[in-house]
Structure formats: structure tokens, C-alpha cells
Amino acid sequence: MSALKAISEYGQSVWLDYIRRDLLESGGLRKLIVEDGLLGLTSNPAIFEKAIGGSADYDRALQALVAGGLRDPAALFERLAIEDIQQAADIFRPVWEASGGVDGYVSLEVAPGLAYDTAGTLADARRLWAAVGRPNLMIKVPGTAEGAAAIRQLIAEGLNVNVTLLFSRPAYRAVAEAYLAGLEARRAAGGPIERIASVASFFISRIDTAMDAEIAARGGEALALTGKVAIANAKLAYEDYRALSASPRWQALAAQGARPQRLLWASTGTKNPAYRDVLYVEELIGPDTVDTIPPATMDAFRDHGRPRRSLDEGTAEAAAVIAAVARLDLPLDAITTRLVAEGVKLFVDAHDQLLAAVARKRDALAPQAQPA
Template sequence: MNRLQAVHALGQSLWLDYIRRDLLAGGGLRRLIEQDAITGLTSNPAIFEKAIGGSSDYDAALRALVESGVQEPAELFERLAIEDIRLAADEFRKVYDQTRAADGYVSLEVSPRLAHDADGTIAQARRLWQAVGRDNLMIKVPGTPAGVAAIRTLIGEGINVNVTLLFSREAYRAVAEAYIDGIEQWTQRGEGNRVASVASFFVSRIDAALDAEIERRIAAGEGDAARLRALLGKIAIANARLAYQDYKALYATPRWQKLAQQHRARPQRLLWASTGTKNPQYRDTLYVEELIGLDTVDTVPPATLDAFRDHGEARSLLEHALGDAQKVFDEIAALNLPFAASVERLVAEGVQLFVDADDKLLAAVAKKRDAIAA
């Protein structure tokens, strides 16, 4: 059993935060599934921008589409992405079947331009769900207020959803309530227990934002330097650990227990996102190691996956030192650190980063299309 398999044995699913045609066609994904117990995959506009714009892997497929008459960059990208997602979903189908639909999912994101448009999100999610045509697909929807409304409708229709860009416990709880509302709608349709969802709770970006504010205050002589310094690299993990306690409380309620017992409904698992370490002073496997816990998912970029396979420590630490996690937030309040404002800004920045990646992606596709036409 290698280190990645050991994480799986502790009850956490590891999903790959990466997609590219050569990984799918060359057998690389299959090896990760068989040798490292990788049980799912996530994608986003930034990942596709690097895959399509930064390689020649898609040139032949793109040429065939252009020569068949497809010209719009958005449609060209969607055709390429759908093919990748289908290939990945087919690779994970065995996992999906063996776990009785508990795992083995592949995620495709709605346009980031729809982050504040509930109706547009619902319409595109329905279309992508039909176009991909795989039971183990998850449609990624941002956890904005508009996204929350969309989640309720999509789950109620039996469409699997990966809710992304969650940074605060309040946002997570709103998403979890929307999921439970949707499950109640779904069970009223008498459709069984197939629908599934994860709530993607972001980690390292929180430390990057709050650490910068702490360092600024220390440098400016604002506040107690020792108390501020003690919070460096601690806030994101504390936030995630307390969110997991929220998860346990939500799914222990009589309302949920009725759904679970009468309809075999599955909880919406917490998924740790942004688990690659951004601060070079921190251990490169820090966020993976500290958040291993039962019935959770960690979506891991390739570099972090390789690092953990090499030297990660597989221990169940998600519920470790919960008192310390609460003390971190007591200190945030006492020191008047702008946690709420920071996570609100991170949501807006996260949406914009994906819009920017989408712009680059469509520009790269258009450039390749023009080269083919010439």
C-alpha cells in the first residue's frame, strides 16, 4: 500500500485536479486509478486553458471540427471538453459501479460568466448533462447566491453537482441546505438514490490572503506581533476543520436522517480544493495531510499528488485539535482580522480568475482555428 492508497483506506477519496488528452489516451489516468486509488477527477477553465492552449494534444481533433464546419471558439472548446470528460468518466465507470455511485465522478464546469445568473446556470447545466450523457458526471456550479438557487433546482432534477468556490462556513451551510432541499424534491419524484454532490471548500487561498494581511500588520507594527505570527498558516486548516463539524451536525439532524433511512439519500460530501501549498515556507503536502478524514474528498493537482506519494504522511487528522481550531477564530475576532471581507473578495477573485482563463482559452482556440483555416 503506497501513501495515496493509505489515504483511501482512511476513508477519504482522492480526486485528480487535472485533465489533458494525453493523460486520457496514453493510459496515465488508468494507472492513477489502479495504482494510486484515485477515484475521481475535476476540471475548470484554467485547467482546460493550459491543456488546449498549451499543447498540441487537441490539434487533430480541432482540425476535424473546423473542417466539419464548426467555427465558434466556444463551441469548439465545448466539443473538445465534452470528449475529454466522456473519456475520463468512462475510465472511472468501474469505480462508480463498484462503489454503487458513491465515487468515480468527473466534473465539468458551467461558464464562469454565469456565476451570478441562476437561470443561465440551470439552462447550461441541463444542456451539458445531456450532452455528456454519463451518470458519473458532476456539473460544477459556483457557490454564489445565484449558484445556490441553481443547485436546489439541479439536485431536484437528479443532476449531480460539484459546488465550487466555497471559502466560508456560512457559504457552505447555505449550499448544504440547498442540497437537502433539492434531495427532498428529488425523492418526491420517486427516482431512487442516484443523485450525488460535493461541496468544494477552498483551503490554501485563505492562508495566502490572511497571511498577507498578518505580515502587513506585523511590518507596520499594528497589533501584537506574537499573537499575529501565531496565526500564520493556521487559519485555512482551522476553517476547514470547523466546516467538517458543521457537515456532521447537518447530516445528523432528524430531517436528513429521514431522507437517508427512507430514501437512501447520500450526504453531500465536503471536498477540499486548492490544496496545493502556495507558500514555499510551508510543507508541500501540508493541506492534504492536515485534512484527511472520513467521508471527505480531496482534489489534488499533479505536483501535490506526486509530493504526497513521495513523502506524505497518511494520518486521519481532520478532527485533531478542534479546540485549537476554535481558538484560531477567537483570535481572529479579538485581533479584528478581516476574515469575512477576505473570503468575500476571494469568491469574486475566483470567479474573475476563471473568466480570465476562459478568455485566454477561447483566444487560443480561435488562433488555432485561424491557423487551420489558413
């Protein structure tokens, strides 16, 4: 059995953090589903920027759109992205059906510039949901305060939501509250809640990158925390999830058919070459969770990953790590706040670069697209 497929034996779903048209059209995605037990896919503006701007995969489709009179870069990108998401969702549709709607989802993000705009997020999410028209779509919404307000409303309207850019436990708890409130509002209005799905994407490696720099600067006793903070933070977020799952409030919704909002581990590629390249995958495997894994890390885990139920190991040690962070006055809270802003900017910049690349390709392909 593939090491990736074996992860499912411990109750975790493996999703792919990547999309590109060649993967969809070559049969590569179907192969991953069959051989590795892949159960879903996530995308973001940075992934699309590399896929569309960095390959020729989309040139023929782009040329056809330009020939049809479409020239606005944002509209061109959206058409290409929606086609990819629809195709990926159709490939995953059998997974979605076989799992009873637990897995088989494909995620598409609202425009990154809307991260602090509740009304704008709602409008964009509704528009994308209608445009894609697939029941196994998840709309990605940043887990900002403004995003949490949008998440509550989108869940109440029956949309599937992937909450992204979560770095702190308080932010996770806020979006978990938004999910519960959205389900309660939908149920109170007489709407069904049985088929609504959501994940809360909790980022991992970026925390260690930032915290390790602070730890190195501090030196001394703090050095013992190197490379430990991100995993400890995630393990305690999982404890928050389990406490929520045991609460009477959730139990009442579950009795009416509600699905849990699973924690999804994001940014699980190891950025520090001194660390094991599958560290963040191996140490966060556990029930009722998802890990969205980039291709290089997926290849590494397939080659030498060691799957085991690790997520609920060492919970006391994780608590001790976070307690030491607080005792040494290391700026974890400030870093998680900063990482949200940096994550939003990263996606805004990638989106801007993508639109610039689409415009360049449009102009290069336009002469070929003119009728003879």
C-alpha cells in the same frame, strides 16, 4: 501501498484536479486509478486553458472540427471538452459501479460568466448534462447565492452537482441547505433520490495566502496565526458537516436512501514555499470527504506524504484560531467574500484566454483543414 492509496484507509477519496487528452489516451489516468487508488477527477476553465492552449494534444481533433465547418471558438472548445469529459467518465465508470455510485465522478463546470445568473446556470447545466450523457458526471456550479438557488433545482431534477468556490462556513451551510431542499423537493415529487451525488468544494490554500498577508501587516500577537487559518476554517466546516449529518432532517433523507453531500477540499497545493508542500493534504484527511489534488502535489505526497486521520484532530485548537481571528479583528469574512469574486474572475479570464487560444489555433490549422 502508495501513500495516496493509503488515504482511502481513513475514509477519504482522492480525486485529481487536472485533465488533459494525453493523460486520457496514454493510459496515464488508468495507471493512477490502479496504482494510487484515484477515485475521481475535477476540471475547471483554468485547467482546460492550460491543456488546450498550452499543448498540441488537441490540434488534430481541432483540425477535424474546423474541416467539418465548425468555427466558433466557444463551440470548438465545448466539443473538445465534452470529448475529454466523456472519455474520463468512461475510464472511471468501473470505479463508479464498484463504489455503488459513491466515487468515479468527473466534473465539468458551467460557463464561468454565469456565476451570478441562476437561470443561465440552470440552462447551461441541463445542456451540458445532456451533451455529456454519462451518469458519473458532476456539473460544477459556483457556490454564490445565485448558484445555491440553481443547485437546489438541479438536485431536484436529479443531476449530480459539484459546488465550487466555497471559502466560508456560511456559504457552505447555504449550499448544504440547497442540497437538502433539492432532495426534499425531488422526494415530494415522487422522484428517486438514491443515486444523486454531490460534493461541496471548500477552498484551502488561497485563504492562507490572503490571511497571511493581513497577519504579517498586523504583526505582534497575530503572527502566531500564520499558516493556521485555512486549516482551522476547514476543520470547523467539517464540524458543521457532522452536525448536519446528525440532524433529524438529514436522517429522514438518509433513511430514504439519500447520499451525503461530502466536503471536498480544493486548492490543496501549497502556494507558500515556506510551508510543507503536502501540508493541506496531510492535515485534512478524514471520513466522508474528498481531496482533489493537483498533479505536482500528488507527486509530492506519493514521494513523502504521511497519511493519518487528521481532520478531526485539534478541533478545539481550530476553534481557538478562528476565535483569535475574530478577537484581533482580522478580516476573514471580507477575505472569503473577496476570494469568491476573485475566483469567478480567474475562471472568466481563463475562459476568455482559452477561447482566444482556440481561435488562434483554428486560424493556423484552417489552411491544413481545407480539402485538396
